[in-house]
Amino acid sequence: MKRRLAALVPAVAAVAMAVPMTLTTAAPAVADAPCGKTASDIDGRAWNKTANGANMRSGSSTGCGINGVAYSSHSLDYHCFTHAGSYTWTYLRNDTTGTYGWVRDDLLSDGGSSFNCGF
Numbered sequence: 001m002k003r004r005l006a007a008l009v010p011a012v013a014a015v016a017m018a019v020p021m022t023l024t025t026a027a028p029a030v031a032d033a034p035c036g037k038t039a040s041d042i043d044g045r046a047w048n049k050t051a052n053g054a055n056m057r058s059g060s061s062t063g064c065g066i067n068g069v070a071y072s073s074h075s076l077d078y079h080c081f082t083h084a085g086s087y088t089w090t091y092l093r094n095d096t097t098g099t100y101g102w103v104r105d106d107l108l109s110d111g112g113s114s115f116n117c118g119f
Helices: 002-018
Strands: 054-057 066-070 076-084 087-094 099-104
Touching (some): 066 087, 066 099
Antiparallel strands (some): 054 066, 076 087, 087 099
16 A cells, blocks of 8 residues: 555656646726716715815826815715725715715725725
8 A cells, every 4th residue: 555655646746747837816806986987876874074175086086087075064975985096085975066076085084985886
């Protein structure tokens, strides 16, 4: 039995070496929201506080146009968040003005939505 096992081990090792091993990782999903991208209301919560004068943009980038401005006195309806670079952004509706847009989460006093948009 030991001789059979001793003869089998090098054969198994040779086969294992011949089979190419590749480690693959899934490509990361596109996470940012390009200018003009909207999102569904996944969050469903409303909040009243933001940084005073936070720009609401058409996408998750400071290069996207400004749709409106959110002030601390406004009621905001969070929809979801996404990643863009080293920041997260929340898509929201400003219930006070009726404007939709993306606001960088570090400008929202509570850190923004906790529900990922899924893109």
